[in-house]
Amino acid sequence: MSGSRYSIGALSHETGCKVPTIRYYERIKLLPEPPRTEGKQRRYSKTHLDRLRFICHARELGFSIESIRQLLLLGTDVPEKSKECCYNPNPAEGSSCNVEISHNADEIAKQHLAEIEGKISRLSGLRDELKSMINACESGHSHSCRVIEVLSNHQLCHSDHR
Amino acid sequence: MSGSRYSIGALSHETGCKVPTIRYYERIKLLPEPPRTEGKQRRYSKTHLDRLRFICHARELGFSIESIRQLLLLGTDVPEKSKECCYNPNPAEGSSCNVEISHNADEIAKQHLAEIEGKISRLSGLRDELKSMINACESGHSHSCRVIEVLSNHQLCHSDHR
DNA sequence: ATAAAACCTATAGTTACTATAGGTTCAACT
DNA sequence: AGTTGAACCTATAGTAACTATAGGTTTTAT
Numbered sequence: 001m002s003g004s005r006y007s008i009g010a011l012s013h014e015t016g017c018k019v020p021t022i023r024y025y026e027r028i029k030l031l032p033e034p035p036r037t038e039g040k041q042r043r044y045s046k047t048h049l050d051r052l053r054f055i056c057h058a059r060e061l062g063f064s065i066e067s068i069r070q071l072l073l074l075g076t077d078v079p080e081k082s083k084e085c086c087y088n089p090n091p092a093e094g095s096s097c098n099v100e101i102s103h104n105a106d107e108i109a110k111q112h113l114a115e116i117e118g119k120i121s122r123l124s125g126l127r128d129e130l131k132s133m134i135n136a137c138e139s140g141h142s143h144s145c146r147v148i149e150v151l152s153n154h155q156l157c158h159s160d161h162r
Numbered sequence: 163m164s165g166s167r168y169s170i171g172a173l174s175h176e177t178g179c180k181v182p183t184i185r186y187y188e189r190i191k192l193l194p195e196p197p198r199t200e201g202k203q204r205r206y207s208k209t210h211l212d213r214l215r216f217i218c219h220a221r222e223l224g225f226s227i228e229s230i231r232q233l234l235l236l237g238t239d240v241p242e243k244s245k246e247c248c249y250n251p252n253p254a255e256g257s258s259c260n261v262e263i264s265h266n267a268d269e270i271a272k273q274h275l276a277e278i279e280g281k282i283s284r285l286s287g288l289r290d291e292l293k294s295m296i297n298a299c300e301s302g303h304s305h306s307c308r309v310i311e312v313l314s315n316h317q318l319c320h321s322d323h324r
Numbered sequence: 325a326t327a328a329a330a331c332c333t334a335t336a337g338t339t340a341c342t343a344t345a346g347g348t349t350c351a352a353c354t
Numbered sequence: 355a356g357t358t359g360a361a362c363c364t365a366t367a368g369t370a371a372c373t374a375t376a377g378g379t380t381t382t383a384t
Contacts, residue, residue, distance in 0.1 A: 009361060020342055021340085023364095024341060038349090040349080041362055054309070059224075062221075065340070071309055113289060117289060119223055120285050126223075134272060152215035170332095171331080181330095181331090183371085183373075186373085201381075203379095204332095227370080326384085327383090328382090328383085331380065332377105334375100340372105341369080342368075343366100343367080345364105346365095348361105349361080350359100350360085352357100
């Protein structure tokens with residue numbers, strides 16, 4: 001069912017993610033181990049491709065590996081078994097384990113939503129400012145650049161350092 | 163004129179950026195060296211605070227240090243002198259020097275604009291998906307989570323790995 | 325005047341990759 | 355079927371961007 005089998009190079013080409021990075025994501029259990037050929041080379045399915053694209057995009061958007069792990073858990077309907085992939089290799093002292101994560105998925109989704117909305121606001125501010133810079137430049141007008149003011153706006157912080 | 167003088171701890175508190183990170187940004191010339199007290203302690207102005215807020219927000223949004231350096235150059239009206247801060251410590255072989263950077267600031271602004279619009283699209287997709295997950299959960303409906311599909315959409319790539 | 329909190333430099337450790345070395349497998353020819 | 359070059363393999367070392375620790379000095383609040 002998992003259809004066409006991509007080599008690691010093909011996967012790299014499709015996603016823009018470098019080959020050693022793909023192997024790294026496998027080592028840290030972010031991407032499941034794919035089946036291998038007789039000669040031990042990796043062969044990936046479309047599912048792997050989608051998951052890797054998600055990871056790459058999320059990293060570009062500034063999410064940490066741990067946040068991505070959580071988002072991926074939200075995306076799987078948690079079949080209560082086979083979570084060999086997404087598990088935390090060292091479940092520290094009073095930290096969160098998978099059971100709790102799937103339990104309050106809603107809370108986690110809400111937290112990420114707030115973070116994402118903050119990011120969108122700040123990016124929109126920066127976008128508008130860059131646009132008017134470019135416009136001013138094209139029409140020959142001078143325009144004192146306010147990029148710093150735009151992104152330094154404290155109101156848009158999602159983190160609570162108050 | 164630069165008014166109130168923040169200690170490094172106060173700056174950290176205001177921005178959420180950790181104290182060693184602030185010193186790190188100074189070492190790599192991203193944040194200008196502030197004046198010091200008799201006893202060699204750093205004292206920052208409002209200008210430093212804004213610049214640091216910009217840097218922190220931009221990092222959270224996934225911009226690299228080098229991109230931030232460029233964006234900060236766009237924000238300064240390049241007075242053609244005193245660029246002790248934003249300069250590139252090792253101007254490699256055929257690479258860009260500051261003069262060129264300020265020369266084609268417009269090109270750079272356009273590149274960043276494209277990157278930012280890509281980020282906004284992907285974040286909006288993720289936001290909408292998280293919203294409907296939360297809604298479904300609150301109204302007791304089941305909702306097969308499609309977060310992965312949303313962010314793995316290849317159309318929204320800004321990078322050109324085709 | 326003193327003592328805790330905050331600061332200093334220097335350096336070592338962490339996270340998330342990224343590159344290199346030295347060897348094996350695959351696939352496309354002859 | 356044999357060969358050869360690109361792509362793959364593991365293991366390990368290096369880089370970017372922080373982050374923590376050690377050991378000492380300065381500030382600030384009593």
